Amino acid sequence: MSRSPRENSVKNAKSAGSRRREPLTDTQLLLTITICIFFVMYALAMLIWGGGFLRPQKVFDLLNDNAALLIVACGLTIVMISGGIDISVGGVIALVVMSCVVHLNAGGSIVTAVLIALGIGLAFGLVQGYLVAYLEIQPFIVSLAGMFFARGMTTIVSVEPQKVAHAGFKQLMSTKVEIPWLGYTAKNGNLIPARMEIGVVVALVIVAVIFVVLRKTRLGRSFYALGGNRQSALMLGVNVRRTRFCAHVISGLLAGIAGFVFMMHTGAGNATNAAGAEMNAIASSIIGGTLLSGGVGNVIGTFFGVLTLATIKSIVVTSGLTKPWWQSITTGAMLCFFILLQSVVLSSRGKGKAHMPNWLKGAAGKKE
Amino acid sequence: MENGVVLSMRNIGKSFPGVKALQHVDFTLRKGEIHALMGENGAGKSTLIKVLTGVYPKDEGEIYIDGVKDAITIRSPQEAQAYGISTVYQEITLCPNLTVAENMYIGRGKGIGVNWKEMERKAGALLSSLGIPARPRQQLGSCSLAVQQMVAIARAVDIDCKVLILDEPTSSLDDKEVAMLFRLMRDLKARGVGIIFVTHFLEQVYEVSDRITVLRNGELVCEYEVDKLPQVKLVAMMMGKELEGLDVIKKTKAGGEKAGKPYYEAEGLSSTASRPFDFHIAQGEVNGFTGLLGSGRSESVRAIFGADRVTGGKVRVNGKPVRITKPIEAMKNGIGYLPEDRKRDGIIADLSVRDNIILALQVMKGFFHPFSKAEAEKFADEYIKALEIKTASKDTPIKSLSGGNQQKVILARWLLTHPQYLILDEPTRGIDVGTKTEIQKLVLKMAEDGMCVTFISSEIEEMLRTCSRLIVMRDRNIVGELKGEELTQDHVMYTIAGGGN
Numbered sequence: 001m002s003r004s005p006r007e008n009s010v011k012n013a014k015s016a017g018s019r020r021r022e023p024l025t026d027t028q029l030l031l032t033i034t035i036c037i038f039f040v041m042y043a044l045a046m047l048i049w050g051g052g053f054l055r056p057q058k059v060f061d062l063l064n065d066n067a068a069l070l071i072v073a074c075g076l077t078i079v080m081i082s083g084g085i086d087i088s089v090g091g092v093i094a095l096v097v098m099s100c101v102v103h104l105n106a107g108g109s110i111v112t113a114v115l116i117a118l119g120i121g122l123a124f125g126l127v128q129g130y131l132v133a134y135l136e137i138q139p140f141i142v143s144l145a146g147m148f149f150a151r152g153m154t155t156i157v158s159v160e161p162q163k164v165a166h167a168g169f170k171q172l173m174s175t176k177v178e179i180p181w182l183g184y185t186a187k188n189g190n191l192i193p194a195r196m197e198i199g200v201v202v203a204l205v206i207v208a209v210i211f212v213v214l215r216k217t218r219l220g221r222s223f224y225a226l227g228g229n230r231q232s233a234l235m236l237g238v239n240v241r242r243t244r245f246c247a248h249v250i251s252g253l254l255a256g257i258a259g260f261v262f263m264m265h266t267g268a269g270n271a272t273n274a275a276g277a278e279m280n281a282i283a284s285s286i287i288g289g290t291l292l293s294g295g296v297g298n299v300i301g302t303f304f305g306v307l308t309l310a311t312i313k314s315i316v317v318t319s320g321l322t323k324p325w326w327q328s329i330t331t332g333a334m335l336c337f338f339i340l341l342q343s344v345v346l347s348s349r350g351k352g353k354a355h356m357p358n359w360l361k362g363a364a365g366k367k368e
Numbered sequence: 369m370e371n372g373v374v375l376s377m378r379n380i381g382k383s384f385p386g387v388k389a390l391q392h393v394d395f396t397l398r399k400g401e402i403h404a405l406m407g408e409n410g411a412g413k414s415t416l417i418k419v420l421t422g423v424y425p426k427d428e429g430e431i432y433i434d435g436v437k438d439a440i441t442i443r444s445p446q447e448a449q450a451y452g453i454s455t456v457y458q459e460i461t462l463c464p465n466l467t468v469a470e471n472m473y474i475g476r477g478k479g480i481g482v483n484w485k486e487m488e489r490k491a492g493a494l495l496s497s498l499g500i501p502a503r504p505r506q507q508l509g510s511c512s513l514a515v516q517q518m519v520a521i522a523r524a525v526d527i528d529c530k531v532l533i534l535d536e537p538t539s540s541l542d543d544k545e546v547a548m549l550f551r552l553m554r555d556l557k558a559r560g561v562g563i564i565f566v567t568h569f570l571e572q573v574y575e576v577s578d579r580i581t582v583l584r585n586g587e588l589v590c591e592y593e594v595d596k597l598p599q600v601k602l603v604a605m606m607m608g609k610e611l612e613g614l615d616v617i618k619k620t621k622a623g624g625e626k627a628g629k630p631y632y633e634a635e636g637l638s639s640t641a642s643r644p645f646d647f648h649i650a651q652g653e654v655n656g657f658t659g660l661l662g663s664g665r666s667e668s669v670r671a672i673f674g675a676d677r678v679t680g681g682k683v684r685v686n687g688k689p690v691r692i693t694k695p696i697e698a699m700k701n702g703i704g705y706l707p708e709d710r711k712r713d714g715i716i717a718d719l720s721v722r723d724n725i726i727l728a729l730q731v732m733k734g735f736f737h738p739f740s741k742a743e744a745e746k747f748a749d750e751y752i753k754a755l756e757i758k759t760a761s762k763d764t765p766i767k768s769l770s771g772g773n774q775q776k777v778i779l780a781r782w783l784l785t786h787p788q789y790l791i792l793d794e795p796t797r798g799i800d801v802g803t804k805t806e807i808q809k810l811v812l813k814m815a816e817d818g819m820c821v822t823f824i825s826s827e828i829e830e831m832l833r834t835c836s837r838l839i840v841m842r843d844r845n846i847v848g849e850l851k852g853e854e855l856t857q858d859h860v861m862y863t864i865a866g867g868g869n
Contacts, residue, residue: 026507027465217482218474222475228466229461229462229463232462236471236474237474238474238475295463349510
């Protein structure tokens, strides 16, 4: 009596999978979609334009240019998961860059520059977090005020654009992490390794840390609970105020770090630095599967969101549309597409699910 | 404290400005018992629950709980939980985006990390021991409402609750889900949990409860073991009527004795909120929907007016088939609806009396054809005079009027549209006796002029005085139709309570 091998393997698979596979949660589903879209898009780019897209260095270039964006996007992902928003981060980056450049040019050390960056970010996070969480002011308004304030302060620190003249810092800027096995052989036979800036290493470490925080800590899960339903979170015993406060502090702190990384990439301070960075960060988070309404999102998705946005811009340029507005237009179109996709996917899985009908909510509200 | 008693509330009193919400209420909950807390709107059930869970501080009285020698003071829901008192509300207070297991354990315990494996193992064990059909790693939002509620109960059980309060847990569940919930409740009862069950559904009370406490007007009416209290008697207790000698109230002439041809007919009409029902009303007839709170009487008339999303049924107005899915379509068919919740669905608080009066007619005319100021003033003056609305002027914001006068303004709003069929849902709630009588007289007069009126009221006398036909509802179904000789309090109550029980 021999069973067919096929039958056996099915049986084994069943008994092995004692942990039953659950349908994906909303967060996992959106993350999967983002990753798939990124790879499909990148594969198409490789097929159509080849060249640069075929080399791993292309990905590192995208990361080198967008390390700071990735860092602030991580902060925004946390704030958005908890149901809030922080649009001050672009301004904070500009303020940090300008302050650090001026400090370095005045003979300051790199260590104190780092401390200044962290200090400014933390200060913005603390103040905004306090206003949002404890005084219960709309996060949009608070961070709008923060944005104007930071931009204004940047101009006060220096009206003129500044270039870093500090020798040690210049060396830090040009330091690259080399990965030989991802390199390629040039025509003259030299091996050119893949190069990654220090800022990218910082950004990747932050992505990893935030991933663990969101997944493995009580604080991280509280962000999700808060975004899912703030009233319920309160009833379940989550410290709602402290959690909201923490979200903004982390976002502010990451904006400070992003400022320093931004400076390591550009080496110059300018009042218009990182203009619109907050909007790019929000766009990246959304493309990465974070819902603006809160409760759903993932920092790995944000990583791919940043890469997707960068790749699209790169594709636009490669395809000959070099004028800057084309990048804006495609970004806008992509964002629209993603939001539509998210709402279609989420609402289609909502079908057949027992939603509380409106009249019931009303009836519950007016009960004695 | 007696043996086996897990919670004892003695002489509880609570006042709000102008109202005594609770007076000298005693409540005793024994170990392993399901205790139904019954009462009509405003009886004080919710207040009692809120005092017990620390939402409101009590003014007087003592609360004792098993295991604590002295009387305890509960200042917040968190403190209540620490004493082992958990509440599961009708509205789910969980996070739909988290997994089932997370919802059971979030916000509890210490430390910074989350041990997913341990949490899921514990959740899985508890869920299966309670027979709840949910998997720990499932996203909560993908469970049905009933299962979500059970997860909330599982969470409460895991916090080691001695007293579990279920506040209207069944109102959004279907029959199968209710059965599932009851199985769980019986299971918890066997584990020695004392359950306080608040509901409007009489049959459910008799299905699971061991004991019933009835409150009325903030006072304790009685506490009975369930088999010693027949359903009819329970209804009488809740409504505050003795069964004997009920029909002494002199019956004045009810409207619509000489009803004309049918104006409105519905067959199998249903909405998202109401089950399918048949209904008809003739010209010059006054009829009424009666039943306990939550029996579906308001939901039925809302379906007629298209106020909830209509899901099916055939409707004929004046013999012609029509489709009414939105209030504006009902209005165009000559139907007016005075809503139950005046503050929420009736008045526009900051608009003047005049604007509130012309609102419905203006909507029907269309907003691009506004009434001139002179026209609006004329309408307002006419009805302020006709209904004797007491207002400083027609430009006074409606929110500064008394409840009765606000109600008259809303009534004027509908009369101005000259409806053929007017639905009045609790038009006399919360207004003084004089105005009540005026409104009743007005209803009868309108019927005499050939208008049809559906009248809903919690006060049976009022219904008997005005209606010539009563449709009785129980647990969201029509269970009887009374007219003529049958229109007595006894009869109505027997029908509400369920036949010859």
